[in-house]
Amino acid sequence: MNTELRLHGKINNEIEYFATAAGCRTAHHHFFQMVDQNLRFFAPGSELILSPTGLRQTGTGGTFCEYMFGVDQPVSDLSKGGIFNRLMLLGARYNQDGQLEISAQNHTEQSYEDVFLQGHAVDNYFFFVNGLTDATHRSRQEQILRYLGKTLKRISNLNRQDDSQLAESLLAQLPEQCTVYLIRLSDINHRHFQQEFQTLYYKDRSISNNTHTALKDLADNLGLDPYQRERIRIDVMYRHRDNYRIIDDYKKVLIECYQQGDINRQQHARLTRLKTLALRNEIPAALLTALDDKLKAEVSSIIHEPEYTAITRDILHDLLLRKGISRRDMIQLLFAKQHARRNHDHSFEKLLLETGQLFDEQIREGAPLSLLEDFSYIITFFDRYDSTSTNISQIAFMESYRPTEELLRSLLNSRQEFSKLVKGLFDKLFFEDIIINRYLGRFGRQKLLCLKKGLEEIAAGVSTIKRLTAELKIIDNEEKLYNVVLSHAKDHIRTRYSRYNTRVEQNELCNELNDELLVRGIVGKPLNPELFHTVIHDIKKEALYLRQLLPEIIANNNVDLRNDFLVNSGLDHFYIEELEREYFTLNRLEPEHLQRLRSGAL
Numbered sequence: 299m300n301t302e303l304r305l306h307g308k309i310n311n312e313i314e315y316f317a318t319a320a321g322c323r324t325a326h327h328h329f330f331q332m333v334d335q336n337l338r339f340f341a342p343g344s345e346l347i348l349s350p351t352g353l354r355q356t357g358t359g360g361t362f363c364e365y366m367f368g369v370d371q372p373v374s375d376l377s378k379g380g381i382f383n384r385l386m387l388l389g390a391r392y393n394q395d396g397q398l399e400i401s402a403q404n405h406t407e408q409s410y411e412d413v414f415l416q417g418h419a420v421d422n423y424f425f426f427v428n429g430l431t432d433a434t435h436r437s438r439q440e441q442i443l444r445y446l447g448k449t450l451k452r453i454s455n456l457n458r459q460d461d462s463q464l465a466e467s468l469l470a471q472l473p474e475q476c477t478v479y480l481i482r483l484s485d486i487n488h489r490h491f492q493q494e495f496q497t498l499y500y501k502d503r504s505i506s507n508n509t510h511t512a513l514k515d516l517a518d519n520l521g522l523d524p525y526q527r528e529r530i531r532i533d534v535m536y537r538h539r540d541n542y543r544i545i546d547d548y549k550k551v552l553i554e555c556y557q558q559g560d561i562n563r564q565q566h567a568r569l570t571r572l573k574t575l576a577l578r579n580e581i582p583a584a585l586l587t588a589l590d591d592k593l594k595a596e597v598s599s600i601i602h603e604p605e606y607t608a609i610t611r612d613i614l615h616d617l618l619l620r621k622g623i624s625r626r627d628m629i630q631l632l633f634a635k636q637h638a639r640r641n642h643d644h645s646f647e648k649l650l651l652e653t654g655q656l657f658d659e660q661i662r663e664g665a666p667l668s669l670l671e672d673f674s675y676i677i678t679f680f681d682r683y684d685s686t687s688t689n690i691s692q693i694a695f696m697e698s699y700r701p702t703e704e705l706l707r708s709l710l711n712s713r714q715e716f717s718k719l720v721k722g723l724f725d726k727l728f729f730e731d732i733i734i735n736r737y738l739g740r741f742g743r744q745k746l747l748c749l750k751k752g753l754e755e756i757a758a759g760v761s762t763i764k765r766l767t768a769e770l771k772i773i774d775n776e777e778k779l780y781n782v783v784l785s786h787a788k789d790h791i792r793t794r795y796s797r798y799n800t801r802v803e804q805n806e807l808c809n810e811l812n813d814e815l816l817v818r819g820i821v822g823k824p825l826n827p828e829l830f831h832t833v834i835h836d837i838k839k840e841a842l843y844l845r846q847l848l849p850e851i852i853a854n855n856n857v858d859l860r861n862d863f864l865v866n867s868g869l870d871h872f873y874i875e876e877l878e879r880e881y882f883t884l885n886r887l888e889p890e891h892l893q894r895l896r897s898g899a900l
Contacts, residue, residue, distance in 0.1 A: 321477030
């Protein structure tokens with residue numbers, strides 16, 4: 299009949315212990331004692347002593363814990379599926395050939411800081427076994443490895459296991475006369491932070507700025523080391539169901555590559571696809587990098603094609619194998635489509651055409667119609683992407699372009715369809731990319747931000763299509779008025795030798811323009827002083843560039859100076875390039891020189 303004894307307490311304010319002794323003999327009912335401030339767990343030939351600052355272990359057994367970021371994982375473990383835990387036996391080490399060797403050394407000492415830094419940040423197990431009959435330490439450790447090694451390394455969700463059940467399962471694999479002693483050490487502060495972070499992250503699978511600040515304050519109050527805090531954060535994110543699948547798939551592909559010694563095009567496409575997906579899901583890059591460093595073989599031969607094309611080819615190949623199209627696949631295809639459109643890559647469309655023809659052949663040969671349905675699902679989203687991208691680009695880059703209520707309603711419907719795939723996808727596909735476009739002017743930026751905000755408010759039920767149409771019309775009118783005032787102000791300065799350096803001179807010029815534009819019916823009311831001074835400020839920056847900076851840029855091939863002006867002037871990129879073209883034409887300079895300057899620009 300098996301018996302079990304358990305002991306629980308705190309070693310200090312930060313470290314908690316859970317000790318279990320299980321076996322079929324009664325001798326283990328004396329398995330611990332207090333000596334001064336030390337707690338000693340013991341059996342014949344083995345002991346574990348816990349002091350307020352560290353531990354000392356002697357005899358059989360060793361330690362084990364779940365693998366997490368920061369725990370060194372040998373290639374032999376990484377390259378096998380189903381290994382979740384690190385097992386360290388006293389005296390056991392890997393040699394240079396990656397082979398496990400067990401020496402006669404049967405003693406170790408560690409501080410608690412090292413225990414939770416080199417092992418798991420929250421829970422670490424120590425164990426020893428009594429009742430093994432072999433005479434030497436090395437042979438007893440080899441027995442433990444033979445009886446328990448596979449189990450200890452392959453127990454999933456180790457830190458969720460009940461210690462009593464864990465001890466019982468280990469005891470069942472040992473000879474009948476054995477007793478197993480299991481001591482779990484837990485860092486109280488690390489566990490508190492882990493639980494709090496997991497609660498907040500699992501709620502929306504994201505951490506807001508306010509929540510991030512609160513978690514940082516909690517970590518500071520608990521005295522957590524920044525590295526340990528990062529380890530816990532990464533581990534929690536990794537163990538989320540959706541994230542774990544991505545990383546596990548990535549690891550499986552790497553294992554295939556490691557075993558065959560190279561990476562073929564198909565595997566490269568899958569790895570690229572999973573990396574992209576990990577990035578979109580905000581999975582810490584350190585997790586994939588750690589796997590790469592251990593397993594990724596040298597690439598011997600990969601057909602060089604854009605990564606987005608490789609990802610698309612991989613997904614379509616899976617579709618041909620009747621795996622269907624998942625929401626995750628569709629999101630990746632849309633980002634691939636975005637890259638292809640940005641690069642004007644017509645081979646992407648050719649790939650789709652060839653795939654469609656192949657699917658038609660497969661259906662004629664007896665493949666299920668679901669194959670055509672899945673492909674049609676992809677093409678429908680791509681068509682919606684093309685029309686949406688075109689419409690938003692027209693709003694952003696075309697002067698005097700006024701979207702109709704019908705067009706805005708179409709954009710709203712597209713936003714809803716893309717949002718069904720994942721929240722925020724519409725903004726990432728159509729706003730985040732274009733908002734950083736260097737050719738986006740100030741009014742185009744205003745229109746984009748207005749459109750983005752307006753669609754959000756309409757979707758939330760706090761605004762209307764009519765109101766958004768009116769707001770975009772106001773910005774369009776402001777753009778037209780700015781261009782009119784700029785054109786007439788420059789013409790006025792050029793033909794009438796007007797000065798505009800002092801405030802008095804600027805007011806005089808403003809009055810002259812007011813009179814001229816009102817009399818000619820170009821404007822219906824006096825100019826807004828703020829608009830006028832914006833125009834004058836831009837004219838000054840234009841003059842500075844043409845008279846001082848551009849000659850220096852041309853003479854010294856100073857691309858950095860040109861880039862600095864492009865970034866900081868606030869003038870539209872298209873407008874500056876037009877000024878440069880006029881300058882080169884007027885001064886009869888070589889157009890090739892201008893092209894060389896632009897090729898080195900941002």
